[in-house]
Amino acid sequence: MAGAAVPVPVSRHAAVVVVLVLAAAHGALCGSSHVELAAGVVARGGNAPSLRAPRANVTGADGAPAPAPSGSLAGCGCGPRPAPWQFLNQKLEALWPVIQAFKKTITCDPLGVTATWEGPDLCSSYFNGTKYKGFYCDFPPSANTTLTVASIDFNGFGLCAPSLAGFVDQFPDLALFHANSNNFSGDVPDLTHLPFFYELDLSNNNFSGPFPDAVVPLGGLLFLDLRFNRYAGAVPPPVFALTVEALFLNNNGFDGRIPDSFGSTGAKYLVVANNQFTGPIPRSIYNTSATLSEVLFLNNRLSGCLPYEIGLVEGLAVFDAGGNEIAGPIPLSFGCLRDVEELNLAGNQLYGQVPDVVCLLAKTGKLRNLSLSDNFFHSVGHHCMELVRSRVLDVRRNCILGFPDQRPPLECAAFYADPSKHCPFIPHIPCDLPGYHHPPAKAALPAAAAHGHGHSQPQGQGGGN
Numbered sequence: 001m002a003g004a005a006v007p008v009p010v011s012r013h014a015a016v017v018v019v020l021v022l023a024a025a026h027g028a029l030c031g032s033s034h035v036e037l038a039a040g041v042v043a044r045g046g047n048a049p050s051l052r053a054p055r056a057n058v059t060g061a062d063g064a065p066a067p068a069p070s071g072s073l074a075g076c077g078c079g080p081r082p083a084p085w086q087f088l089n090q091k092l093e094a095l096w097p098v099i100q101a102f103k104k105t106i107t108c109d110p111l112g113v114t115a116t117w118e119g120p121d122l123c124s125s126y127f128n129g130t131k132y133k134g135f136y137c138d139f140p141p142s143a144n145t146t147l148t149v150a151s152i153d154f155n156g157f158g159l160c161a162p163s164l165a166g167f168v169d170q171f172p173d174l175a176l177f178h179a180n181s182n183n184f185s186g187d188v189p190d191l192t193h194l195p196f197f198y199e200l201d202l203s204n205n206n207f208s209g210p211f212p213d214a215v216v217p218l219g220g221l222l223f224l225d226l227r228f229n230r231y232a233g234a235v236p237p238p239v240f241a242l243t244v245e246a247l248f249l250n251n252n253g254f255d256g257r258i259p260d261s262f263g264s265t266g267a268k269y270l271v272v273a274n275n276q277f278t279g280p281i282p283r284s285i286y287n288t289s290a291t292l293s294e295v296l297f298l299n300n301r302l303s304g305c306l307p308y309e310i311g312l313v314e315g316l317a318v319f320d321a322g323g324n325e326i327a328g329p330i331p332l333s334f335g336c337l338r339d340v341e342e343l344n345l346a347g348n349q350l351y352g353q354v355p356d357v358v359c360l361l362a363k364t365g366k367l368r369n370l371s372l373s374d375n376f377f378h379s380v381g382h383h384c385m386e387l388v389r390s391r392v393l394d395v396r397r398n399c400i401l402g403f404p405d406q407r408p409p410l411e412c413a414a415f416y417a418d419p420s421k422h423c424p425f426i427p428h429i430p431c432d433l434p435g436y437h438h439p440p441a442k443a444a445l446p447a448a449a450a451h452g453h454g455h456s457q458p459q460g461q462g463g464g465n
């Protein structure tokens with residue numbers, strides 16, 4: 001989509017632009033296999049950082065001016081059915097009534113795109129024409145001489161329709177459906193019979209109700225984006241066993257615990273931020289170490305202790321669990337996150353010392369933002385001092401004596417006196433840190449010495465809950 005520029009991504013991700021080389025599941029469609037994937041997914045209305053753009057830019061905003069926006073549909077204006085010979089092939093002839101039937105159900109169309117959905121030229125965009133905005137054609141692998149609709153991209157069209165059933169599911173060669181920023185609702189249709197389908201973006205729409213079960217059996221799915229809807233309730237455990245590389249569930253009303261199947265995810269980008277999830281971050285997260293690169297838990301109601309197993313996910317570049325109710329010291333295993341650039345744990349119930357090994361990551365690793373404000377830390381490791389000065393580390397509103405902008409001493413005392421907040425301290429470091437010697441075990445939590453301090457917990461890999 002020319003025209004649908006990604007709005008300013010959330011700043012903290014602006015620099016985390018990843019070039020993804022996709023093993024093309026649908027080779028014939030491949031315009032280019034390298035696409036920039038910027039994880040600005042917590043910004044409303046942002047275009048899906050999808051695995052691959054459709055054949056964009058061949059129509060629409062950069063071509064002839066769009067038809068005058070009609071604001072609302074003045075009747076369907078479907079026009080007469082073209083004669084069979086007018087269609088490029090029978091596949092397209094069969095799709096014409098599908099599109100026209102869907103057009104009749106559309107109740108708002110602020111950009112007037114549906115006015116272009118008329119006549120026999122469904123693949124207009126392929127020939128740089130201006131008909132059938134939102135539809136993109138290509139040669140499917142199964143019939144590589146027959147041009148047909150391979151992707152549908154309605155991003156930013158603002159269309160309203162009560163259901164997608166009978167529409168998306170009627171394009172046998174469809175690989176992508178992108179509908180960011182529309183007003184679609186209703187059930188997600190069964191797409192299991194579409195052999196090439198691999199990207200579903202329903203973000204920033206009007207979907208509600210329980211998690212759409214129809215997506216769970218989609219074995220070929222690589223990209224699933226449901227963010228900014230009104231879905232609610234539990235997320236079924238098999239969702240985390242999907243083969244997706246990107247899974248965006250943020251800004252809905254999902255609740256309940258994050259299932260232990262979390263550890264099965266093969267996703268590289270996983271965002272569950274801004275929901276109502278409760279319970280701990282699953283310890284099965286250790287099992288994602290081969291794939292997980294960016295994970296955002298922020299702004300839920302997660303609790304429990306910060307799992308040691310996070311430190312085993314070596315490829316993590318972004319870990320964000322800010323704005324929850326997570327307790328405990330930061331496990332020293334976090335010192336093994338050599339690739340981590342952004343580590344946000346602000347706004348939780350964390351305490352003890354900010355580990356020196358974590359601050360060292362700014363020197364030996366890639367760490368450039370360590371957000372720990374609004375917790376209950378009482379001290380910082382030696383190497384943390386310079387990070388505070390260089391503003392890489394934010395420890396405002398903690399309990400650090402002599403630091404500016406800390407919590408009132410009484411609040412800190414009350415916190416440290418409450419044993420319900422306490423978690424075991426796990427000194428084990430599951431990696432070699434050059435030049436690092438394990439500290440004497442006194443560092444972590446003098447005030448809570450009676451509660452679990454110094455426990456030696458699951459050494460090594462830890463179980464998956």
Ligand SMILES: *[C@@H]1O[C@H](CO)[C@@H](O)[C@H](O)[C@H]1NC(C)=O
Nearest residue numbers: 001002053056057058062063
């Ligand atoms: C779309 O085309 C315009 C010029 O026609 C170009 O400036 C722009 O970069 C293109 N966008 C994409 C996404 O290819």
Ligand SMILES: *[C@@H]1O[C@H](CO)[C@@H](O)[C@H](O)[C@H]1NC(C)=O
Nearest residue numbers: 057058059125126127128129
């Ligand atoms: C459509 O436009 C692209 C880029 O501007 C060009 O490479 C291509 O040849 C055009 N296709 C047709 C059928 O005109």
Ligand SMILES: *[C@@H]1O[C@H](CO)[C@@H](O)[C@H](O)[C@H]1NC(C)=O
Nearest residue numbers: 027028139141142143144145
């Ligand atoms: C189309 O398919 C035929 C047989 O399935 C194959 O020989 C040919 O190489 C394919 N062409 C393209 C462009 O993929």
Ligand SMILES: *[C@@H]1O[C@H](CO)[C@@H](O)[C@H](O)[C@H]1NC(C)=O
Nearest residue numbers: 158159181182183204205206
């Ligand atoms: C959906 O419709 C509501 C109510 O008409 C409107 O406020 C909202 O902006 C629409 N959303 C989109 C993404 O067009």
Ligand SMILES: *[C@@H]1O[C@H](CO)[C@@H](O)[C@H](O)[C@H]1NC(C)=O
Nearest residue numbers: 160161183184185186206208
């Ligand atoms: C959003 O969905 C609700 C049903 O869940 C429906 O009543 C409402 O009309 C929809 N809004 C728009 C703008 O389509």
Ligand SMILES: *[C@@H]1O[C@H](CO)[C@@H](O)[C@H](O)[C@H]1NC(C)=O
Nearest residue numbers: 260261263264265284287464
């Ligand atoms: C680990 O991941 C694999 C798939 O990658 C899955 O089959 C297995 O059940 C997962 N184990 C745990 C404990 O999460």
Ligand SMILES: *[C@@H]1O[C@H](CO)[C@@H](O)[C@H](O)[C@H]1NC(C)=O
Nearest residue numbers: 011012322344346369370371
């Ligand atoms: C660091 O991360 C926090 C939390 O994600 C963010 O609010 C802050 O703006 C970031 N700081 C910088 C300098 O990027």
